[in-house]
Amino acid sequence: xxxxxxxxxEALKRLFGKPYTIHYPFTDIKAFEGYxxxxxxxxxxxxxxxxxxxxxxxxxxxxxxxxxxxxxxxxPHFKLADCCYCALCAEYCPTGAxxxxxxxxxxxxxxxxxxxxxxxx
Amino acid sequence: MTFNLYxxxxxxxxxxxxNFTFEVEGEQIVNVKPALGYNxxxxxxxxxxxxxxxxxxxxxxxxxxxxxxxxxCCYQGVERVFxxxxxxxxxxxxxxxxxxxxxxxxxxxxxxxxxxxGFDTLxxxxxxxxxxxxxxxxxxxxxxxxxxxxxxxGVRRDVTxxxxxxxxxxxxxxxxxxxxxxxxxxxxxxxxxxxxxxxxLSKNDAISLSAVGPxxxxxxxxxxxxxxxxxxxxxxxxxxxxxxEEGDALAKTIVRIDEMKVSLDILRWIADNIPSGDYRIKFSxxxxxxxxxxxxxxxxxxxxxxxxxxSEGGTTPSRVKVRTPTxxxxxxxxxxxxGQYIADIPVIVASIDPCIACCERITIIDKGKEGVKxxxxxxxRSYAKKWYEEKxxxxxxxx
Numbered sequence: 001x002x003x004x005x006x007x008x009x010e011a012l013k014r015l016f017g018k019p020y021t022i023h024y025p026f027t028d029i030k031a032f033e034g035y036x037x038x039x040x041x042x043x044x045x046x047x048x049x050x051x052x053x054x055x056x057x058x059x060x061x062x063x064x065x066x067x068x069x070x071x072x073x074x075x076p077h078f079k080l081a082d083c084c085y086c087a088l089c090a091e092y093c094p095t096g097a098x099x100x101x102x103x104x105x106x107x108x109x110x111x112x113x114x115x116x117x118x119x120x121x
Numbered sequence: 122m123t124f125n126l127y128x129x130x131x132x133x134x135x136x137x138x139x140n141f142t143f144e145v146e147g148e149q150i151v152n153v154k155p156a157l158g159y160n161x162x163x164x165x166x167x168x169x170x171x172x173x174x175x176x177x178x179x180x181x182x183x184x185x186x187x188x189x190x191x192x193x194c195c196y197q198g199v200e201r202v203f204x205x206x207x208x209x210x211x212x213x214x215x216x217x218x219x220x221x222x223x224x225x226x227x228x229x230x231x232x233x234x235x236x237x238x239g240f241d242t243l244x245x246x247x248x249x250x251x252x253x254x255x256x257x258x259x260x261x262x263x264x265x266x267x268x269x270x271x272x273x274x275g276v277r278r279d280v281t282x283x284x285x286x287x288x289x290x291x292x293x294x295x296x297x298x299x300x301x302x303x304x305x306x307x308x309x310x311x312x313x314x315x316x317x318x319x320x321x322l323s324k325n326d327a328i329s330l331s332a333v334g335p336x337x338x339x340x341x342x343x344x345x346x347x348x349x350x351x352x353x354x355x356x357x358x359x360x361x362x363x364x365x366e367e368g369d370a371l372a373k374t375i376v377r378i379d380e381m382k383v384s385l386d387i388l389r390w391i392a393d394n395i396p397s398g399d400y401r402i403k404f405s406x407x408x409x410x411x412x413x414x415x416x417x418x419x420x421x422x423x424x425x426x427x428x429x430x431x432s433e434g435g436t437t438p439s440r441v442k443v444r445t446p447t448x449x450x451x452x453x454x455x456x457x458x459x460g461q462y463i464a465d466i467p468v469i470v471a472s473i474d475p476c477i478a479c480c481e482r483i484t485i486i487d488k489g490k491e492g493v494k495x496x497x498x499x500x501x502r503s504y505a506k507k508w509y510e511e512k513x514x515x516x517x518x519x520x
Contacts, residue, residue, distance in 0.1 A: 031259070032256075032259050032260045032263075034260075034263045034278070035259065035263050035264070036263040036264055036269075051406075054406065054407070055172075055174065055175070055406045056175075057171060057175035057178040057179060058178070084178060084182070084267065085264065085267075085269075086178045086269045087263070087269070088174075088175075088178070088406075091277070092406060100263075
């Protein structure tokens, strides 16, 4: 058993020190490398083969026509509110266009606000 | 004269939707009637619409705590349907996930059990230690609760040497903690007063009512799939069955704490002896299965988990049956509650580690009409017959 004064010492230390908890929106905990977070899609790499659409167990992927590219082709649209983050789409993507980032901040006032990153590099 | 006391489906002392009707005489329980059916999700039917590769990802959402066990057990069954044998390294990593999950589940249960007894300090201690396990899962699989580690023919991610070193350090730390927990549970007068001779299940009752998992082992019945029918790499591992004698809530607690120690030994053995080589074999997502049927049994943290698959030669299973451990433990808990006091109900119900949401299989919830109805077995049978007839008519029409 510890000395009776131990609790007072600890209480004084905590009174003037920083809080033990994390101020979440201002400070952040970094996820481990390889975390399965928000999906990112590289449009230039995507061939529109729809293999991701076929393997998705949660039916969270829709193939939609992409009008920005000429000639027009289809690309996946991720409904992240339905997604179970299993990363099968990234695993079976033949060109490596789909990747899962370490970003876990998946919140919004409407579930349609939460959407995947679409890159074109 | 007896009174009826209704307990659940929503009650502060119950974390899960189950209803008990207790016939009480004064403070003592005379008779118990359990009623399941508040949380049916139709997962068996859903599994029939998914391909063999997708099935495991639906299965792991059956339970949030033993998701790795459901995922692994499901793919073990699928592999038996296809006749595939996963590589050795894959099996080692699969066992690692199962044992790490057992520790995480038992720590969670220990916290909840002590919380039900009014010991909230220890609840916070155990959940802090559980957080370390979740961090290991995050590093290994990329997710904290739903790991999705297994696949048909192995596992999806390899483990690195640095991770295995970290795992050994974690085992050393947690071994000290389990010793501390055991000492505390055996010495603390509050815990002994709440747990000793409460909810006793005799060995004969445990066997005749088909109790599974730690509930059966605490009564001295040798019920463990790892012991009866070793799967994956359990026949080589330093596994020992842990048995209790008394069958009361204290014995169930001690059996689970000792099981964590055995799991730590297995984890250390895996970290030292894991073979090098492939960890998975290639599997195409649209592969058709041969006409076959298979069962798969594993020892989940709560007890025996059972999967049955039937294939008629398509890309999807034609029938899937799941039996979760809690479903087998509902009748034993009724036996345990008889003759006990009202104040001991939360401790006794928590002592079987209930996961009611996993075991619901009967009620029909009509989303269109917004109604819930209980149906008899005959009605269910005729409904199933109609469903299958319609399904096969549609398929024949397509051909």
